[in-house]
Every structure is written in C-alpha cells, then in structure tokens.
Amino acid sequence: MATVRRREYDEDDVRVRPGRGSRPRTRIRPRHADSAGGFVVGVDRGRYTCVLDEGGTVTAMRAREMGRKSVVVGDRVAMVGDLSGAAGSLARIVRIEPRRSVLRRTADDDDNTERVIVANADQLVIVSSLQDPPPRTGFIDRCLVAAYDADIEPLLCLTKADLPAADEARAELLDYYADLDLPRVDTRPDRPLTELVDRLAGQLSVLVGHSGVGKSTLVNRLVPGADRAVGVVSAIGKGRHTSTSAVVLPLAGGDGWLVDTPGVRSFGLAHVSAESLLSGFPDLAEGAAECPSGCSHDPDALDCGLDALVAAGRASARRLASYRRLLASRSGAEW
Ligand SMILES: Nc1nc2c(ncn2[C@@H]2O[C@H](COP(=O)(O)OP(=O)(O)OP(=O)(O)O)[C@@H](O)[C@H]2O)c(=O)[nH]1
Numbered sequence: 001m002a003t004v005r006r007r008e009y010d011e012d013d014v015r016v017r018p019g020r021g022s023r024p025r026t027r028i029r030p031r032h033a034d035s036a037g038g039f040v041v042g043v044d045r046g047r048y049t050c051v052l053d054e055g056g057t058v059t060a061m062r063a064r065e066m067g068r069k070s071v072v073v074g075d076r077v078a079m080v081g082d083l084s085g086a087a088g089s090l091a092r093i094v095r096i097e098p099r100r101s102v103l104r105r106t107a108d109d110d111d112n113t114e115r116v117i118v119a120n121a122d123q124l125v126i127v128s129s130l131q132d133p134p135p136r137t138g139f140i141d142r143c144l145v146a147a148y149d150a151d152i153e154p155l156l157c158l159t160k161a162d163l164p165a166a167d168e169a170r171a172e173l174l175d176y177y178a179d180l181d182l183p184r185v186d187t188r189p190d191r192p193l194t195e196l197v198d199r200l201a202g203q204l205s206v207l208v209g210h211s212g213v214g215k216s217t218l219v220n221r222l223v224p225g226a227d228r229a230v231g232v233v234s235a236i237g238k239g240r241h242t243s244t245s246a247v248v249l250p251l252a253g254g255d256g257w258l259v260d261t262p263g264v265r266s267f268g269l270a271h272v273s274a275e276s277l278l279s280g281f282p283d284l285a286e287g288a289a290e291c292p293s294g295c296s297h298d299p300d301a302l303d304c305g306l307d308a309l310v311a312a313g314r315a316s317a318r319r320l321a322s323y324r325r326l327l328a329s330r331s332g333a334e335w
C-alpha cells in the first residue's frame with residue numbers, strides 16, 4: 001500500500017539557501033526571484049483563481065513565457081504583476097512548481113489525450129453509497145488503481161449508512177476488499193462527520209463518486225457555503241463541458257482543501273501498464289511472479305500466475321475478473 005507522503009513544497013528546487021555543496025546559489029535561484037507563491041483553486045477559460053501563500057486571493061493568467069503548458073487546480077505556482085487582488089486586477093503565472101502527484105481523467109472521444117484534472121492531491125476520497133445506488137466495485141477498483149498509480153492515498157467513504165440494506169452491503173464490500181488495507185469511513189445524515197473530517201485535515205483531497213451517491217451532500221456539510229446542488233438527477237452529458245472543471249474548496253476550519261470533480265466519470269488509465277495496474281490489486285500481485293516473462297495476464301494468457309493463484313484458493317476469482325475488466329478497458333471504455 002502506498003504510504004502517505006506529506007507535501008514538501010519547501011524541499012523543491014526553488015529553495016534559495018546556501019547549500020552544503022559547491023553549487024553556487026544563483027544556479028538554483030528562480031528566474032523571478034521576486035515572485036509570490038500561490039495555489040490554484042479555480043480555472044475558468046484561461047483565468048486562474050489563486051490563493052497566495054501570504055494570504056489573499058488573486059486572479060491570474062499565464063505569462064506568455066509559459067507557452068502552452070497547462071495550469072490545473074492544485075498547482076503550486078509563482079506569480080508576478082498585480083497581486084493586490086483588487087477587482088479587475090490580473091497577476092501573471094510565471095512558473096508551475098514540480099507536481100507531487102497528478103490525476104488524469106479519461107480521454108474524451110474527440111480527443112485521445114488524458115487530461116490532468118488535479119495536481120498535488122494527497123488523498124482520493126472514493127465516495128460510494130451503501131444503498132441507492134448500491135456499491136460498484138468496478139468503479140472503486142478503477143479509482144484505487146488511479147490512486148496507487150499517482151501515489152495518492154485512497155479513502156473509501158461509504159455514504160447512506162443509515163439505510164436498511166447498508167450493513168449487508170458493507171459486509172459484502174469488506175469481504176471483497178478483505179486482503180487490502182483500505183482506509184474507510186462511513187457517513188450518515190444523523191451523525192457528525194468527525195471521522196471523515198479528521199482524515200481530511202491538512203490534506204488536499206479529491207472527491208470522486210457516481211451520480212447520486214451523496215457527494216454534493218457531503219461537500220455541503222464539509223464546506224460551509226459550498227451550495228452544491230443536491231438530489232437533482234444529474235443531466236451532465238458529454239456536451240456540457242462547462243460543469244466539468246474541478247474546483248478546490250476550503251474545508252470548514254481552514255485546515256485542508258477539498259476538490260470536487262463534477263462530471264468526471266472515471267480516471268484515465270491508458271498510460272498505466274498491465275504491471276502497474278496490479279498495484280491496485282495487491283492481493284493478486286504475488287501471482288504475477290509465477291507468470292511466464294512478458295505475460296499479458298489476459299484471460300487467454302498461457303500459464304498466467306494469476307489464474308494459478310485463484311485456482312490455489314489464495315485470491316478471489318471476482319478480484320481477478322475485475323482486474324481483467326480494467327485491463328481490457330484501459331483505453332477509457334465504459335465499465
Ligand atoms: N438516506 C441517506 N440519503 C442520502 C445520504 N446522502 C445523500 N443522500 C440523498 O441522496 C440523494 C443524492 O444526493 P447528492 O448529494 O445529490 O448526490 P451526488 O453524489 O452529489 O449526485 P450528483 O449531484 O448527481 O453528482 C439526495 O436525495 C440526498 O438527500 C445519506 O447519507 N443517507
């Protein structure tokens with residue numbers, strides 16, 4: 001399981017401090033030494049809303065020297081220009097700091113590139129209701145692979161724990177994930193969100209979940225004034241791209257950030273190899289050691305060690321089937 005890595009922005013190459021080595025200071029001094037650091041919380045048609053490290057919010061655009069390099073929510077950036085934040089003022093983003101993680105959405109039909117939707121996330125909160133709709137392990141598995149691949153800590157958030165079929169659904173789900181050390185919280189409307197709030201503290205967390213699982217309900221409870229529409233059967237189709245950009249919301253109490261990803265149906269895994277895909281299935285991974293070299297792990301792969309592992313009763317057939325479904329659907333096909 002991936003370990004939690006704290007963000008270490010002060011450790012990167014913009015640090016200006018005499019080192020022990022012989023490297024002259026000037027070599028690591030950024031070009032815009034007088035720039036201000038900030039964090040991108042919103043993106044709208046070439047305008048970026050950024051929270052300054054020193055406090056305050058500014059609107060910024062990309063400086064021409066940045067070329068076409070894309071800036072996404074969660075990016076740590078350096079800015080120059082008008083940093084007053086006054087109405088109509090515009091700062092310029094001159095640098096994107098190295099990203100500690102990236103989450104990509106699946107490629108669109110009309111564009112085969114996987115787009116980065118969030119940078120520097122620490123945690124992926126996979127929201128699944130226990131009932132109405134019932135949990136979908138195929139979706140959760142895909143999210144887990146995306147999280148492990150990006151070195152982001154997953155958290156399974158099970159909503160609607162108050163509904164009658166919740167206990168049974170939870171037991172079944174935990175059985176399916178019995179071999180994974182998967183952090184989990186349950187939520188329900190009649191209980192405080194204490195445990196979830198504890199886990200979100202100090203982190204940049206990305207919420208993802210199918211329509212109707214209660215994501216907006218959670219955001220509204222966690223972020224005062226967020227005002228996400230609840231209970232509206234979502235009509236976000238493929239054509240309505242305006243509502244699909246991720247936004248970063250400050251958690252109540254100011255300790256941590258929540259990224260809502262409206263319209264993100266799944267994460268892009270096309271760049272993930274069959275081997276890396278196994279990182280989302282640690283219970284199957286040991287079987288791969290017994291595979292012939294270059295094994296595709298496909299259902300018709302000869303002598304695949306994953307089949308042997310399941311045949312020996314050391315892993316579940318359902319888990320292997322889910323792995324193979326993901327393997328087959330990596331290009332972003334529906335599942
Ligand atoms: N019983 C129960 N109902 C819930 C809970 N959380 C949300 N709901 C209800 O489930 C429905 C869907 O909730 P939303 O918060 O809109 O779900 P969503 O995931 O944001 O769905 P989209 O907006 O379509 O993306 C609403 O009628 C909520 O009131 C819960 O914990 N328990």
Ligand SMILES: [Zn+2]
Pocket residue numbers: 288291292295296297298301303304305306
């Ligand atoms: Zn194999």
